[in-house]
Amino acid sequence: MSYLAPYKKSVMIAVAFMLLDVVCEVVQPTLMSDIVGRGIQTGNIPFILGVGALMILFALLAIVAGFGNARHSARAGVGFAAGLRRGLFEKVQTFSFKNIDDFSTASLATRLTNDVTLLQNAGIMSLRLMIRAPLMFVFAMIMALRMNARLAVVLVVIIPTLLIALGFIIKTALPLFNQMQARMDALNGSVRENLTNVRVVKSFVQQDYEKRKFKSANDALTGASLRAMNVVIFNMPVMMLVMNLATVSVIWFGGGQVIRGELQAAQMVAFINYIFQILMSLMMLSMMFVLFSRASASYKRVMEVLNTEVDLTDEQGAGERPIRGDVTFEHVFFKYDPANGENVLRDITLSVKAGQTVAVIGGTGAGKSSLVQLIPRLYDATEGRVLIDGRDVREYTVESLRSQVGMVLQKNTLFSGSIRDNLKWGDEHASDEEVEAAAKAAQAHDFIMGFPNGYDTWIEQGGVNVSGGQKQRLCIARALLKKPPILILDDSTSAVDTATERRIRDAFDTELSGTTKFIIAQRISSVKDADQIVILSDGQIADVGTHDELLARSEEYQEIYYSQQEKEADA
Structure with a gap:
């Protein structure tokens, strides 16, 4: 009525x-x-x-x-x-x-x-x-x-x-x-x-x-x-x-x-x-x-x-707070179906300082995407707590939290509209110079200018008129334009070559030096310079350390590293 x-x-x-x-x-x-x-x-x-x-x-x-x-x-x-x-x-x-x-x-x-x-x-x-x-x-x-x-x-x-x-x-x-x-x-x-x-x-x-x-x-x-x-x-x-x-x-x-x-x-x-x-x-x-x-x-x-009760809303007392970038997982358990499902993550404890780069690797179904989706509260932890700057993520309003966390998801999505419109999802008030700077950092500027209409090139629904690698770089540029305190990259460079990926990582170090970065990747070469590398196995942390530390002590990491080395040598 x-x-x-x-x-x-x-x-x-x-x-x-x-x-x-x-x-x-x-x-x-x-x-x-x-x-x-x-x-x-x-x-x-x-x-x-x-x-x-x-x-x-x-x-x-x-x-x-x-x-x-x-x-x-x-x-x-x-x-x-x-x-x-x-x-x-x-x-x-x-x-x-x-x-x-x-x-x-x-x-x-x-x-x-x-x-x-x-x-x-x-x-x-x-x-x-x-x-x-x-x-x-x-x-x-x-x-x-x-x-x-x-x-x-x-x-x-x-x-x-x-x-x-x-x-x-x-x-x-x-x-x-x-x-x-x-x-x-x-x-x-x-x-x-x-x-x-x-x-x-x-x-x-x-x-x-x-x-x-x-x-x-x-x-x-x-x-x-x-x-x-x-x-x-x-x-x-x-x-x-x-x-x-x-x-x-x-x-x-x-x-x-x-x-x-x-x-x-x-x-x-x-x-x-x-x-x-x-x-x-x-x-x-x-x-x-x-x-x-x-x-x-x-x-x-x-x-x-x-009448559906939204199961993820602002908690009582939640507020709009600026984020510095410290992230902590305290004995986190997570299941997609709290009533009957099995735990996808089990007893995750991890501490990340602001500005650090954290890589998350592991086999298919290890829980990598599930782990990072708890940070912006795309889902809530079933047990335990996820903290940002020492505060439970539920103490932030959902809008305030997500506006300060940039994400490039595993499935890259573009919307019908111009390239400029898509990039400005990161910051609708960004100037043309800022848009171009983000595109350059994501190694997207050159191919954009190769189109007849440049940044005004029309993107069809779902981005079907650009390649997978181009789509990934546009999505990265969109996230960079947001200039978030926390950036999550979920296997977001899998469709680009290693040289381009290297240049993108270098841009992260210069453009987002103070941003906490979570990178999910399959290639060791993509993550070996990270401050911390987290190995997930069957929903649990198998080991955490730098590339050199894990290469010295972790059999699982060694197996992944040497198998990739052999593939690169064969190629």
């Missing part, structure tokens, strides 16, 4: 227009009855013309009212959906990685688009049909009872029959709509995965496999949709059957009253029209209930997002 509140004026106007529309429509059968009974039968032409003109006036008013209702209903519905979509997106921006993993990106995309659209349509239709139907039902019922209360008894049998049938249809359809939206998530996930990784698909010639996978997801959605629709389609035949039975009953009992002289033929025609209006209003309500039963599935999915 809070997202609909800004449009309450449009809602009230839509309701007023609908009220006028219904009144204009409900009086028509009575006016027609007067023309037939008091005009045609007596040959009173002036009366026929006068009442006929009144009917035309009411019809024109109904047209204007219908247009006004449709216009303001659309304004309120579309505005409501825009606000809800914005609210959902803003909520997702507060999510931790764990929150996002719980939903999946494909499901979140479906909820922000398809589910919100369904709620928008339900909102617009409710301002039209959901208001029109009850008003018409009430007014037509009053007119029918006023005209012939005995004949209106037919409705006592008809209406409960309709309600029972409608309740059965909705109860059966609701779980099927839930299944349909889940299948929509799966289909969107399949499409998103394929389009994101289309180059891999083509390079491995797996188009046929992807077609089969898409067909499977598409067929599952089709099947779920058909099962839901097969239930819903019973709604119209049931409504038409009941409406026809009601008409036959009115003609049967009303005809007897006309023969006995208890009811005029014109009045029976008007009564039948009111019966039609009553049953049409019930039909509209049944359509709305079916729409609502589908929208309710979307409503629950949207509310799951809005």
Whole structure:
């Protein structure tokens, strides 16, 4: 309701227009009855013309009212959906990685688009049909009872029959709509995965496999949709059957009253029209209930997002504090699933002084990325503490902490926009000279100037129009422009040659001499000059030391070093 509140004026106007529309429509059968009974039968032409003109006036008013209702209903519905979509997106921006993993990106995309659209349509239709139907039902019922209360008894049998049938249809359809939206998530996930990784698909010639996978997801959605629709389609035949039975009953009992002289033929025609209006209003309500039963599935999915408790927020007493760069891990344990998962990191204790360069090496799955992601609170430690400048990271506000920690993640991501726009993610207020200086330090300036438009070259979504090495260097430049007290490089130079990597490391020493640097790397040559080298093995610290110290005492380090030396010699 809070997202609909800004449009309450449009809602009230839509309701007023609908009220006028219904009144204009409900009086028509009575006016027609007067023309037939008091005009045609007596040959009173002036009366026929006068009442006929009144009917035309009411019809024109109904047209204007219908247009006004449709216009303001659309304004309120579309505005409501825009606000809800914005609210959902803003909520997702507060999510931790764990929150996002719980939903999946494909499901979140479906909820922000398809589910919100369904709620928008339900909102617009409710301002039209959901208001029109009850008003018409009430007014037509009053007119029918006023005209012939005995004949209106037919409705006592008809209406409960309709309600029972409608309740059965909705109860059966609701779980099927839930299944349909889940299948929509799966289909969107399949499409998103394929389009994101289309180059891999083509390079491995797996188009046929992807077609089969898409067909499977598409067929599952089709099947779920058909099962839901097969239930819903019973709604119209049931409504038409009941409406026809009601008409036959009115003609049967009303005809007897006309023969006995208890009811005029014109009045029976008007009564039948009111019966039609009553049953049409019930039909509209049944359509709305079916729409609502589908929208309710979307409503629950949207509310799951809005009501999600973000598990990583500012702690009480957290503040904005400048960071010098000391980092300490005190007996840190970490698991991605605190309830049932296994520890990815176990009893990590490490102390790093401001300005030091710390290298983290280890095999695949050793926990290297998990370790550095605890520093900017992308995740929180399950046990133990991560300290920056002697303070628990939870004593900093999330925004203050992350704004002072630069990260070049393992998966390099660029966004659609110019190269300059992408680099200014590091500092939106940076001058052109500062942007170029960061690019030069990251060894990106030369290839940028090789493009026809230089720094104004457009980057396609995901950076698909630059190479892997170029993408890595742009991401490094973006982090350098931030000038952070702490910089984390997660295997961020794997796609560049050793000479370029050497120049980047030299730039770190000059441009970021006071910055604490965490470097995750596979090559010993990338880390041997580090102040500390941390060897992780199966989530634990196997050893810590300088290159010379580890080469002298650590068998694991020796194995890595000499195996790489042999590969370089063979190359």
